[in-house]
Amino acid sequence: MKLLLVAEYREEKLLGSINELLGFANEVNAETAVFLVGSENKIPHFAGKLYLADVNTHLEYNPDGHKALLLQAIEKEQPDLVVFSHSSYGWDLAPRVAFFLEAAQISEVVGIDNDEFIVPSCNSKLRRRVKSKSAKTVLTLQAGAFSAIEANETQPEIIALEADPASKETVIFQGYEAMEQGGVDLGKAKIIVSAGRGIGKPENVAIIADLAQALGGEYGASRPVVDSEWVEHNRQVGTTGQSVAPKLYVACGISGAIQHLAGMKKSEFIVAVNTDKDAPIGEIADVLIVADLKQFIPILTEKLKNLPGLRH
Numbered sequence: 001m002k003l004l005l006v007a008e009y010r011e012e013k014l015l016g017s018i019n020e021l022l023g024f025a026n027e028v029n030a031e032t033a034v035f036l037v038g039s040e041n042k043i044p045h046f047a048g049k050l051y052l053a054d055v056n057t058h059l060e061y062n063p064d065g066h067k068a069l070l071l072q073a074i075e076k077e078q079p080d081l082v083v084f085s086h087s088s089y090g091w092d093l094a095p096r097v098a099f100f101l102e103a104a105q106i107s108e109v110v111g112i113d114n115d116e117f118i119v120p121s122c123n124s125k126l127r128r129r130v131k132s133k134s135a136k137t138v139l140t141l142q143a144g145a146f147s148a149i150e151a152n153e154t155q156p157e158i159i160a161l162e163a164d165p166a167s168k169e170t171v172i173f174q175g176y177e178a179m180e181q182g183g184v185d186l187g188k189a190k191i192i193v194s195a196g197r198g199i200g201k202p203e204n205v206a207i208i209a210d211l212a213q214a215l216g217g218e219y220g221a222s223r224p225v226v227d228s229e230w231v232e233h234n235r236q237v238g239t240t241g242q243s244v245a246p247k248l249y250v251a252c253g254i255s256g257a258i259q260h261l262a263g264m265k266k267s268e269f270i271v272a273v274n275t276d277k278d279a280p281i282g283e284i285a286d287v288l289i290v291a292d293l294k295q296f297i298p299i300l301t302e303k304l305k306n307l308p309g310l311r312h
């Protein structure tokens with residue numbers, strides 16, 4: 001099998017997501033090439049061909065231009081799979097390429113089993129197995145689903161790509177708009193206690209915030225809690241929130257959907273509190289406490305508050 005991985009370059013940096021795509025390539029043990037609109041000074045390290053277009057000429061994003069360049073690389077490489085990250089770049093570019101190639105597109109892949117791709121469905125409660133029927137297949141891979149390769153110094157063979165003069169611009173990229181920052185920076189917290197949908201109602205955020213305070217940490221939340229406006233967005237952990245790696249992460253009433261895990265699975269020690277002993281969070285938790293958080297957490301918090309010298 002041959003893969004063409006699509007690397008991303010943003011704000012003058014090569015994004016680390018390419019290392020997860022290379023991890024996927026390792027897992028399927030396939031011949032690998034990479035496509036990048038970027039700079040020769042910041043390239044991914046792997047054994048294979050790097051199809052490189054210059055970012056100064058083609059910009060960091062320009063859908064029609066990048067599609068034309070990628071199609072050139074596909075024409076030369078003839079890969080079986082064209083593999084994107086499940087990111088805003090991938091969401092925009094992958095369907096354009098799949099449509100042009102008349103290829104199947106399988107989005108948000110979290111696993112592969114022989115020639116079947118595993119994708120979440122029903123808000124990540126279930127998993128589907130999908131098989132492509134087309135000669136080429138376009139994939140987007142969910143962040144955190146495949147282990148990133150370790151940094152190394154292997155130099156790829158660089159093949160320069162030029163612009164396709166026939167490509168017309170139908171969409172013009174105007175730039176990035178930074179998300180409003182402010183409030184808490186969870187990335188710096190050593191201890192995070194997070195609230196999931198299992199808290200049941202907004203008043204119960206206080207239970208989670210109290211425990212975080214007793215531990216000398218910060219509180220975070222899963223996306224449904226943020227979407228319900230029970231907690232502000234800058235406390236969301238996961239693919240569309242913050243990525244955190246504290247010493248201790250306490251997940252309260254959080255099922256363990258891949259999008260949440262992607263943002264916290266690098267935590268040093270993970271404790272989960274859940275009424276469901278089979279909740280997927282149990283697969284990565286160091287300790288799973290099977291309990292109703294509304295009963296368990298306040299008792300724990302009270303005990304901790306009375307422990308001398310715990311707060312840092």
Ligand SMILES: Cc1cc2nc3c(=O)[nH]c(=O)nc-3n(C[C@H](O)[C@H](O)[C@H](O)COP(=O)(O)OP(=O)(O)OC[C@H]3O[C@@H](n4cnc5c(N)ncnc54)[C@H](O)[C@@H]3O)c2cc1C
Pocket residue numbers: 123124195196197198199221222223224225236237238239240241242252253254255256257258259260263273274275276279291292293294
């Ligand atoms: C493109 C995309 C991006 C996403 N980005 C993110 C993201 O950044 N972050 C994120 O978190 N999610 C994200 N999601 C959503 C994600 O798929 C899940 O839907 C979400 O993480 C589920 O949140 P949850 O675990 O709080 O809720 P649920 O999945 O509903 O889980 C609730 C859990 O609480 C437990 N529970 C219920 N009552 C109690 C109780 N009394 N005591 C203890 N436990 C209890 C249940 O057993 C269950 O395990 C994204 C989804 C998509 C499609």
